[in-house]
Amino acid sequence: MTDLRNLTLAQARDGMAAGDFTAVELTETFIEATGAVRDLNAYIVETADQARAMAAASDARRAQGQVGAMDGIPVAIKDLFCTKGVQATAGSHILEGFVPPYESTVTQNLWNAGAVMLGKTNLDEFAMGSSNMTSYFGPVANPWKRKGDDAVLVPGGSSGGSAAVVAARAALGATGTDTGGSIRQPGAFTGIVGMKPTYGRCSRWGIIAFASSLDQAGPMTHTVRDSAIMLGAMAGHDPKDSTSMKLDVPDFEAALTGDIRGLRIGIPKEYVMDGMPAEIDALWKTGIDWMRQAGAEIVDISLPHTKYALPTYYIVAPAEASSNLARYDGVRYGLRVDGDTMQDMYENTRGAGFGAEVKRRILIGTYVLSAGYYDAYYLKAQKVRARIAGDFNDAWEKVDAILTPTTPSAAFAQGDKMDDPIAMYLNDIFTVPASLAGLPGISVPAGLSAEGLPLGLQVIGRPYDEETLFRVAGVLEDAAGFDAKPDLSGLGG
C-alpha cells in the first residue's frame, strides 16, 4: 500500500471509495503520525479514541452506501472551535479545562459530512498573533527548517497548529480561522493551501470570538482541490449566526476547470512594499507570468487605501475583542482566581488568565472605544474600512480576481519580532485588506525562498465568488508545481 500519509484529501476520499483502504486504516495512520510529530507541539488535545470511533462509524456508513463528502477523512480542528465534550481553550489559560456542552456549526457540518476528528490544534491565544508564540500551551514549531540552519521556525499564526499538522502530514486537512490573515499567513509559512472564504460563508456559531466582524472559518489543506472539498463541507447558512449568508453552497470542486482564459487578474500597485525581500517580488512576477501564460488578462489596478489597512485593522479588531473577551470574568466557567471583592476577583482572574498580547489588544480596544477617543479612532477606522472595501468594489469593475504575495517574508525563527509588536503585525500586511472588505482569499504555495522555505501567493476574489477564486488558485497551483516537503526526520513524539 502507498504511504497513506502522503495522500491528498481528494486521493484519500477516492481511495476509500475504491475500497483500497478503510477509514479505520487511514485514521490509524494519522493517529500514528500525530504521535510522530508531537515535538511540533501542534495539538493541545489529541482525540485518538474519538477518531477511531468516528472512523469505524464511517466504515459502517460506507458499508451501507451512505457516505458524505468527507467521509472517513481525518482532520484537525483549531482549538478555537467549540467541540462537544472535548476541551476548547482558544489557547488561553482562562479557558483551560473548559469543555463545551455544544458543537460549533462548522465542526458539526464536518462531522455530518463524515469527517474524523484527530484533535484540537494549538493557536495564538484567542487567535491573536502571527507566530503561534502567544499560546498559553507553548509555541508551535514549523516542520520546515532553513537550509543549513537548525533554528526552530514559527508556523505563522494564529492557525499555526493546524498549518503545522497538515504540513507535517499528520492530518489530511484542518480547520483554521482567519481574522486578519490567520489562515493564509500560516498556510504560506508552511507550504500548504490556506483559504479564507467570504465573511458570512461559514457560520461563526460556536467559534470562540476574537473580532466578530472579521472572524471567518476556512480550510487548511495540501491542495486547492482539497480546499474546495473541505470548504464545501464546512460552509452553509446557519440561522444561529445572523451574519451568515443565506446562500446555497456551490460545488466548489466542480469549479476547478483549470481554465482561466479571458479572466482578468488584477495586480495592485500598492502591494509593492518598501523593504520587501526581492524574492517575494520575484515570485509575484513569476505568478503574474503563470497567469498570463494560462490565458488570463493581467490588469494593473490601484487599491489606494491599502496603506491604511493595517492601522484600521488594529483598531477594529482590538475594539471588538475588548468587548468579546469581557465574558471571561471568572463567574461562570474557566479560570477563577478569588479575591476579597468582586472587583478583585475580576482583576485576579483576568490578570492571571490572559497573556501579554491579549492584554495589549484589550487595552488598545478599550482605549479606542472610550468616550472622547471613539470618534478619532473607532469611528474613523470604520470609515476607512468602508473606503478599503470601496477600493475593492471599484477593482471588481475591471478584474475578476486579484493576485498578491501572501506575506512579506518567509517563516521566521521562534522568538524573532517578539519585542516589536509592529514588526509582528506587519506579517498581515497583504492579508488584512481582504479581511476588512470581507472578501475571500486563498494562499497557494508557489515556491521556495533562497533559504529553502515555502512562500505563498494570494488570490483575492469577489464576495461569494469562491468558485472563481478556486479556479484561479488551481491554475496557480498547477503552474507552480510546488512539491517540496519539509524534512520530518528530526521529529519525535
Next chain:
Amino acid sequence: MAELLKGQTGEWELVIGLEVHAQIVAKAKLFSGASTEFGAEPNQQVSLVDAGMPGMLPVLNDEAVRQAVRTGLALNAKINLHSIFARKNFFYPDMPQGYQISQYELPVVGEGEIEIDLPDDAVKNVRVERLHIEQDAGKSIHDQHPAKSMIDLNRSGVALMEIVSHPDMRSAEEAAAYVTKLRAILRYVGSCDGNMQEGSMRCDANVSVRRPGDELGTRCEIKNLNSIRFLRQAIDFEAARQIDVIEEGGTITQETRLYDSDKGETRSMRSKEDAHDYRYFPDPDLLPLDLDQAYVDALKAELPELPDAKKLRFVEELGLSPYDAGVLVAERDTAAYFETVAAGRDAKLAANWVTSELLGQLNRAGIALADSPVKAEAMGGLLDLIADKTISNNIAKDVLNDMFETGKDAATIVDEKGLKQVSDTGALEAVVDQIMADNPDSVAEYRGGNQKLIGWFMGQIMKASQGKANPQMVNELLRKKLAG
C-alpha cells in the same frame, strides 16, 4: 403649569424626565430561544446565549421588534426604518456577556408623545424622546449565603423596551400620571403587561430643580422605582433634598441614587466620576435592523383602539362624562368590561353601575376586575331588570350584593327572593290608601302646605312593600291622592 415648590428662599420648579423599562410580552427572550415565563426556579430558563458561553451568538426575536414598533405607533412616534443594535460594555456578575445589547445612536422608535390626564379633566402632552429595544440582565441574590452572592440568569436576555421621556414633567403627580398613562397604552397594545410588582415595568426618574425660568438644574437619576407610589415618594423626597442642599449654599452633583422605600429617602449609589464609560459600539454579531414601511403600515392598521381615542368616543358617542370615561378607559380590562355591559343598553346607566357600584365593590373587597365574581354579561342582565322595571335601582343594589356573594345571575336572585317590583296599580293603590288612612295627621299637614312630607310617605310605602313597590308609580299615586 404645575405648582411651584416653596423653599426657604423662594420658589422652585421641579423638572422630571422618566426612563421606563417595560418587559416585552414575548414567549422567548430577545436574542435566544429561552422561555420568559415569570416564576420559574432559578436558572431554569437560560440558554447558552443567555449564559454568555464562548462562541454563542445573538439572533433577534422578530416578535420583540413587532411589539416595540406597535408600541411606538401607539405613542404617535416616528418609526425608524433603519436602526442599530449596540453593545453597552460594563462588568457585572449577572450580565454574562460583559455587555448589554441595546440600541444607542439609532433606536427603532424616535420622537413621540403621551397625553397625560390631570385633575379636573386637564390634560398635558409629555414628549417621548425615544424607545429602544434592549436585553435585561440577570439577578444577583445576596441573602442566600453568608459569603457568596448567587446569580439567577432567568431574566438575562429578556426583551425590554426602554421608553425615555423628555424632561417635561413638573410634579410627582404628573410623573405618576405619565407612568399610569404609559402603562395603560402598553396594556392596550399588549406589548407589556405593565406589572410593576413582578418587575415587568420599572422606572428611573431624572429629577432636578431650578428657579422658575432658569436653565435646567443638575439632575440626579433615581434608579429602579417599582411602583407608582414609590415614584411619587422618591421624587418628592429628592426635590426637597435638592432644594435644601442648594438653599444651604451647596450644589447638586450629578449622580445615580437609590430610593429606600423603608426609610422613604434616596441615597447616593455612584457619582458621575464613578460612572461607567460604556464604550457603546455597533454589535458586530447583529445586522442593522431594517424594516419596510409596508410592515409598519400593516402594524399601524391593526392597532387596537387606544385609551385617548376610546375616551373621546365614550364622551362624544355614548354621552358619558369625561370623568366616567376616564375611569373606564384607564385599564383595558375595565373598558372591555364596560363595553360588554353597555352593548345594546343605556350607556350612562352602564357607566354608573360599572364605575360606582361594581368597581366600588371590587375595591372594597380587594379583588381585581379580571377575578370579579360578577362577569360583564351578568352585570348586563342586572341592568336589563332595571331597564324593564322588574326591579328598582335600590333593589338592584341588593341584588348586586347577592350576585357578589353567590355568583348567581340577577334574574335568579330576583326570582328566588321574590324581589320583583310591584307595578300593579290596584295593589299599589291599596298600600297608598292604607298608609294615608293610618296617618290622617300627616295627610292634613301635607294638604296644609308641607309638601316635603311626600318623601316621608314614600318611605312608609316602600317600607310596607319591602322596597318592591315601583317608586315612580307610587309617587304618581301619592301626589294624586294627597291632592285629594
